[in-house]
Amino acid sequence: MKNRWIAIMLISVLAVLPGIFTFMMAPKAEAKAVNTIMATQSWKASFSKTLKAGKITDENVFVTNVNGQKVTATITLGEDSKTLVVSDLVPGSYKLYVKKQAFVQSELKTASHVIAFTVVEKLETVKSEEELQQYFKAVVANGNSEIELESSTENFTSSEDKASPAADSNNTSTTNNQVDGVEEGDIVVVKNDIIYAVKDQSITVVDASNPKNLKLATTVKLKESKYISKLALYDNILIAIGTEYIEKVGKSMTTATFYDIKNPKNPKFIREVAQEGYLQDIRITNDTLYLIGNMHPNYWMLKEGETLDLKPKTYDSTVSKDYKSLPLEKISILPNTMDGSYSLITAVDMKNGAQTKANTKGYLGGSSGLYMSENALYLTTPIYDGNRGGIAGERVMDMIWMPTPVDTQVFKWDIDGTALNFVGAAEVKGSVLNQYSMDEYKGNFRIVTTEGNMWDEKNVSRNHLFILDKNLKELGSVKDLAPGEKVYSARFMGEKAYVVTFKQVDPLFVIDVENPKKPTVLGQLKIPGYSNYLHPLDETHLIGIGYDTEERYDTYSKRNFTVTTNMKMSLFDVSDFQNPKEQSTVKIGGKGSHSDVQYDPKALFHNNEYNYYGFPVVLYEAGKEDEIVYQGQGAQVYEITAEKGIVLKGNIISKNSGDQYEDWEQLVQRVVYIDDALYTVARNEVKSYQLKDFKALDTLQIK
Structure with missing residues (x-):
């Protein structure tokens, strides 16, 4: 029965992956490469067959220019012995020639590979509709994110982070942004004693000027087809970011709707800007809103011979x-990529009431990661190993169950208001966790x-840290940290970097990055558990929020394994960089307890006056065997100082009254403060408390 099941699995896989089966049976070496790179990059060609290191000579492997003449280029063999890296070429059109003799297998049918590529000095715009169509036809023909080249067979002889964001003059909560001066927006924002909160297709506006008498100022209702995901503030403008399906054009659009909130009880519509596709994130800096997203056109319909408009749709009500x-x-078209999706960036000048025409740019080549300083935007995208998922000799079951390793491509733009200047691209080993694993410094x-x-x-x-210069050339690196583990959180603080890796214990690495050409690991701390998020307390202390863990033994596999238990918050003392210490720690709830702050740092509450740090929390306890038992939900606030460590000050928890799980409508989404009052914001209610002692003041029900 077991063999029959495996056979069925194999048949199913081959049915849905016919290209893999054909590729595995192919008797010749297949090649993959992109057709355009920047002059600051190296060009790569990946092959399905192994190359001989000793045969990568001028006779067997060389580059010619547009006139067919050999040119001087640096050609090296990658670590996998299946990738050729070509560098040190000036802008122009080239061909790479790879003779049969360069491969380990001499029985290959292919006499040679001839692969054309282009090196450009700056990013060029698409010149014609035909060029755009050809780009997507190439994507369709190859069925993946990189162009697969059917190399020609030739027998030849050698021939020669300052916007005006959520903060105002009052003593008021602001968004927990990664970079000072770069606003990121959130689901709850505060200005002038008014709380603005997202709720599906509407914005709840709460008058909190009197914390003992909360009032619903108004509800801004949007179309039923529009869902709001984020709010942001600039001066007296409220920006609602969302997604809307536009039936008349059959497209999903990412929208930014602007409201004048001089009178918060009666917000006035100013304008709406939209770009096709889905939101990645927003940023506001230097008086400019940046709307960043991805769009996936229906290019696969080209197989049916249809003529399609493959350009993204945009909208500007002004x-x-x-x-x-x-x-x-x-x-x-972004260099060194062949991707069937767009990265879209819309920039809006926020000065003078945000009335200026929006500037939208489309870049062929999708992205998944984002970091922004006050002067530059960085987008990242994973690069899937071209030698996995269909190379001859790999077992089908391995391809199913073993995740494909990825590297990361980084794209950079210099920003100046609504002007975007593409700088270049670079590739680094490994995949990036999130925006906090990235940083710009000097x-x-x-x-x-x-x-x-x-x-x-x-x-x-393996885990790595790379430092690239302003043109994305590598300056220095720290490689092979914590073999067998992965990054769970990272934080850069000026000339130091802090990295948490985990598999069974939590090593916190302290890395000196003062000299970008020679970053150095100074020290590490190993403790049970791990931190999902690191937050600076001061120059020599870090707050870590994550999970505690315990080790168990599996009698079937005869191996130890690690499971998470309760939430955990730690205060790390890194004043002695060689010997970091866990100065203070608290356990929060039991097994199954969790908080939004563990995956969304925007949920962190901070008040400087009282040294308060808090977050929403849902509490569970371990039950019988692997069962977890719901205990309550709400928020917790801690006083955290280098002198006292971590001290619980506000335990604002609604205890369980018989429910099996938390109530979605009553879950605290954010904790904010205005002057001397603290507020917890849920979908269906806002509660107020005295900030100094957390005495309950009022509750406003929201329908």
């Missing part, structure tokens, strides 16, 4: 009521990655 396709002169870009899969015992995972 210009027209129509949804228009982005002009070709606003579209570029013009250099720092990034922490994990290479490989920590459960792969044959090829253990």
